Ligand SMILES: NC(=O)C1=CN([C@@H]2O[C@H](COP(=O)(O)OP(=O)(O)OC[C@H]3O[C@@H](n4cnc5c(N)ncnc54)[C@H](OP(=O)(O)O)[C@@H]3O)[C@@H](O)[C@H]2O)C=CC1
């Protein structure tokens with residue numbers, strides 16, 4: 001009989017047979033989930049000889065939920081995940097324009113999973129568009145509950161948008177809505193609490209994992225009171241809560257003003273040598289250039305929701321694409337977490353047993369690490385290295401690799417299970 005995972009004083013307590021809810025997902029979700037589940041079970045069995053095991057519990061969301069219950073995201077699904085603390089999911093479809101809002105975003109918001117953690121590293125042999133993919137080794141902390149993802153927007157021509165435009169023009173003195181008759185409007189909330197809990201998680205992670213820096217990525221030069229404040233609150237939190245453990249660029253600037261640039265650079269050098277975390281910032285556009293040209297300069301990255309979405313896929317491309325990029329949505333305060341692939345439902349490949357299951361498999365590796373089952377996680381990581389190293393890969397890698405053997409989703413899983421040792 002399975003038992004519930006609990007969290008005591010922020011520490012996850014995993015029974016030998018934890019109940020883990022899963023959402024299969026839409027489109028290619030069932031293909032990659034079937035493969036991933038077998039890989040997780042193979043690794044756990046091999047690591048613990050039957051002494052530990054997972055009791056899977058299916059919960060519904062997306063098309064499957066709608067067909068069975070008439071709801072896209074049933075309350076029962078949220079209740080089961082809340083109750084069991086963690087879950088793993090495949091991708092869910094979001095129609096563009098009208099219709100339902102993103103179920104993926106709704107799950108993160110309803111469970112307050114404020115940090116979307118996406119590690120980006122290269123596996124030996126994976127085809128990449130850059131010359132030195134091994135230089136990219138970053139962990140993105142994307143804020144998950146605020147920003148324009150809050151879904152506060154009004155359609156062009158609606159009574160609501162007319163009211164808001166009227167308010168802006170007549171009560172707030174706004175004069176620069178270029179085409180007021182035909183504008184839709186969106187609101188971008190970014191709060192001090194939301195920013196600080198995200199940046200805190202990123203710095204805690206950097207300290208725990210022995211990382212060198214945390215970069216706050218923002219567009220504060222243009223959006224001063226949202227993205228600019230994100231940067232300022234980030235520095236404020238770093239200095240106030242972490243004191244001597246960090247050196248911030250805000251401090252660097254204060255030293256420049258007082259004693260000049262050489263003194264500031266010297267202080268940063270000394271901080272690096274002392275193993276302090278360097279907390280710095282980058283404006284989002286130049287950041288997207290520098291992750292390509294100088295990836296070694298970045299380590300942990302903390303950013304808002306939309307920037308984080310763009311940065312995730314851009315960085316994933318550098319190490320082989322979204323077919324292999326994992327993710328976790330975590331509330332570090334309550335311990336709730338949902339692990340999920342970074343990519344979408346890739347509908348044109350649905351049911352073809354074709355796409356790469358690595359993204360959801362590596363999300364499962366993050367889940368096993370979260371549970372403290374490092375042995376099983378490492379078995380999968382080593383097997384992934386070995387399997388890709390032997391050039392047995394799915395179509396996405398095969399089309400970019402010389403001499404590759406292209407296999408189906410399920411065959412790639414067979415190969416991973418075979419190569420676990
Ligand atoms: N978290 C989630 O559940 C997410 C859901 N979505 C949703 O998914 C739907 C489709 O979105 P779309 O923008 O087309 O993005 P997708 O990520 O679904 O697909 C875009 C392309 O990425 C490649 N790709 C995606 N998954 C894999 C995989 N497992 N293995 C190999 N290659 C892969 C394919 O490239 P190629 O054609 O070159 O082979 C595919 O055509 C939308 O409804 C969107 O809202 C999107 C992102 C995240």
Ligand SMILES: O=C(O)CCC(=O)C(=O)O
Nearest residue numbers: 094102103104105309342
């Ligand atoms: O939910 C969606 O449609 C998109 C989500 C997304 O792009 C992401 O999680 O990176």
Ligand SMILES: [Mg+2]
Nearest residue numbers: 309312313342
């Ligand atoms: Mg995305």
